[in-house]
Amino acid sequence: MSFILSEDLALKTLLTGITVADEKNSSRPVGVWFAYPDVESRNQSYPFITIELLDFAPATDRQTSGLFVDNDLQGTIAPTSGTAYTYEIPVPWNLVYQLTTYSRHPRHDRTIIAYLLNNIFVAKRGYLAVPNDLNTETAYRHLTLDEFVKRDTIEDNRRLYRNVFTVTVTSEGTAATYSVTNPAITSVKINTKTTADIPSGQQPV
């Protein structure tokens, strides 16, 4: 999978498996959804967490350029003549996500907050394991907690505990992907329509 899709899936995997306890269920699973679920699903599945991609921007502060040539598996074996893995240095991106938690029960709310702060964003930092398509290698991305906001509200005359976590995931796209997504310009059309509003004595460009 390409980047963004990989991070989406990795975030969902990271957040899946959280459980909360109450008087009726000692191990109630916390659902994870991309964006807000339909009302039918929602009513049956409190508590839950939603994942939303807010923004993505090139991380120019992390950008390097050039060709990476590896003939010794990054220094782990003796260089082998005629064997080299060559690729253009990837383009770094920052992906900004909003993770929103929803629960009806105050204990669920606190449990989810505690879990996220103690297990996912320890000291506001964490990491995101992103496996490759073949599941043979895993890249670890930085996962930084940028902001936490409490957004409790009332829904259907009942309390709804809501928390918004804004997080940044450091990512990268291959240079090949980048060049494909930005096709080369083959022609530029300038002033294809001449305006009629040209002062006397002047010529259109």
Place this chain on the structure above:
Amino acid sequence: MNISIEPYASSGLNSINNTLTSLLKAQAIDAGWPRKYASALQVSIQGSEITIAYPEEFSEQIENLEYGSMDVTPIPVFRTFLEKQKAVIYNSVENSSINLLVDSEIIP
């Protein structure tokens, strides 16, 4: 010779307060915020701190736009503003810092 760049940088930032406020309002409108709330946004610069202010009476609606509400997805403006406008901010700090160095005759 010891010089402090911070006051000059702060002064440079203050000089683009109105520009940043206009950019913030434009970004909110482009993102789909109702004009009523977008035009109430204001950039506030104190020293080297840049914050976004809005009237208390609109806080519920504005925060619902920013963070989303029950059935409405978030339309982030505050959280993406600095990233989108960092070139304007960097240029301001850079210009005021260079002016200081020239005025101080550190750079001839």
